[in-house]
Amino acid sequence: MNIILVEEAEIAGDRLTLIDRRAEHIVKVLRAEPGDRLRVGVIGGRRGFGTIDGMKKKYPFAVELQVDLTDPPGVLPPIDLILALPRPIMLKRILSQVTTLGVGTIHLINANRVEKSFWEAGLLEPEEYRTHLLQGLEQAVDTRLPEVRLHPKFKPFIEDYWPTVAGDYRSLLLADPAGSSRLTEVVTDNSGRLVLAVGPEGGWVDYELEKFKEQGFCCCTLGERILKVDTAVIALHAAISTLREVAAYR
Amino acid sequence: MNIILVEEAEIAGDRLTLIDRRAEHIVKVLRAEPGDRLRVGVIGGRRGFGTIDGMKKKYPFAVELQVDLTDPPGVLPPIDLILALPRPIMLKRILSQVTTLGVGTIHLINANRVEKSFWEAGLLEPEEYRTHLLQGLEQAVDTRLPEVRLHPKFKPFIEDYWPTVAGDYRSLLLADPAGSSRLTEVVTDNSGRLVLAVGPEGGWVDYELEKFKEQGFCCCTLGERILKVDTAVIALHAAISTLREVAAYR
Numbered sequence: 001m002n003i004i005l006v007e008e009a010e011i012a013g014d015r016l017t018l019i020d021r022r023a024e025h026i027v028k029v030l031r032a033e034p035g036d037r038l039r040v041g042v043i044g045g046r047r048g049f050g051t052i053d054g055m056k057k058k059y060p061f062a063v064e065l066q067v068d069l070t071d072p073p074g075v076l077p078p079i080d081l082i083l084a085l086p087r088p089i090m091l092k093r094i095l096s097q098v099t100t101l102g103v104g105t106i107h108l109i110n111a112n113r114v115e116k117s118f119w120e121a122g123l124l125e126p127e128e129y130r131t132h133l134l135q136g137l138e139q140a141v142d143t144r145l146p147e148v149r150l151h152p153k154f155k156p157f158i159e160d161y162w163p164t165v166a167g168d169y170r171s172l173l174l175a176d177p178a179g180s181s182r183l184t185e186v187v188t189d190n191s192g193r194l195v196l197a198v199g200p201e202g203g204w205v206d207y208e209l210e211k212f213k214e215q216g217f218c219c220c221t222l223g224e225r226i227l228k229v230d231t232a233v234i235a236l237h238a239a240i241s242t243l244r245e246v247a248a249y250r
Numbered sequence: 251m252n253i254i255l256v257e258e259a260e261i262a263g264d265r266l267t268l269i270d271r272r273a274e275h276i277v278k279v280l281r282a283e284p285g286d287r288l289r290v291g292v293i294g295g296r297r298g299f300g301t302i303d304g305m306k307k308k309y310p311f312a313v314e315l316q317v318d319l320t321d322p323p324g325v326l327p328p329i330d331l332i333l334a335l336p337r338p339i340m341l342k343r344i345l346s347q348v349t350t351l352g353v354g355t356i357h358l359i360n361a362n363r364v365e366k367s368f369w370e371a372g373l374l375e376p377e378e379y380r381t382h383l384l385q386g387l388e389q390a391v392d393t394r395l396p397e398v399r400l401h402p403k404f405k406p407f408i409e410d411y412w413p414t415v416a417g418d419y420r421s422l423l424l425a426d427p428a429g430s431s432r433l434t435e436v437v438t439d440n441s442g443r444l445v446l447a448v449g450p451e452g453g454w455v456d457y458e459l460e461k462f463k464e465q466g467f468c469c470c471t472l473g474e475r476i477l478k479v480d481t482a483v484i485a486l487h488a489a490i491s492t493l494r495e496v497a498a499y500r
Contacts, residue, residue, distance in 0.1 A: 101477070225390040231347045
């Protein structure tokens, strides 16, 4: 935890009392002492610092802080993600890792090569996946939770839903190891929002590729090495962010 | 498995017989049939295809192939890695993921914030970590195994060992969230080899940073978000590869 995240309702004036896993973390992992200053943020809101002025270092743990939260939340990350629903154990890690890297909205969609059972995962309940998003924010020192949207049917997603949000984006990218364009040729601009679609293990089927192309998505590749989905999502996010930074200073 | 990897000694003329997990994978996951053509490669050597001309689809599994391996191995990736030894469960995933992305040598080194117990992990035995490197190659359709070197003492590594290999590199980068240079400002050249040093969870201590700087390493950052080591290694590798590609076409 590089920032202690709290709900707005937990703060009374400038007082914050923690008695759950966050208190335990402050005592056992951070080994903080009274007088220490920790980064604190309100989920979805302001960031700042809290100064410890009371602690109970044995179970049940408790930490009292005086907080001063005057920094605004981070800016909305310019990248959104469309992800063919991965295996739950991989999805957990991806949710946390992309939240750390910074993402606005994560659309989890169906695809031909998504196993049906993945849609029954308990992880798809908001209170379950939120834990992993919060871990990502705690790592990144951010307070802005990504939005997660589930689309269990591919055709209604791409034909009916997508056109209603497409106007929000300046760049529509689809990752495909056999894609015709190199990412470096495609991301040459730092303006506007960008959405990146990443397929399931085994890749998109031709029908899905065609549907994305009809919506104006550009098929692009990082290179000839075939990456697993969890590696690909991070590598693509990093490559896109880097290219946007290069474009900004050009 | 996007390529079936074998030892040179397993091939007799143009004949290859598999009876272990690779045979099981071909039967149960790839669901291949006689006549199907699969990518095959010799570990550390040539790549090509194998045509199935005999199978036993029930336990104990067996697959016979006629192989034609005439493609050379991939080129040596231009990036090497120095990694403060991570927790074994994270190291497994990193070894496999960076092998998929492409890396020449992986130096696993000690650092102040590396837990001593990590050095006792069974994973550090060559026959153990090799499994994870091979998984990375199978994913990437590559045959070239990265070299792994263990350096359980920091000072002899940086003062005695490093100067003996430093001449191999044109760029020496050290990742540090508080680094003074942006990666985009530093990687502006596609020539020569590059080594990237990534610290432990919690970061390098000042002494370690100073020692790396004495050896000419440049402290650089991807941005202000603090990444976990597994996310950082992939994101940095992808960002560096992208910047080298941009430099090549400039």
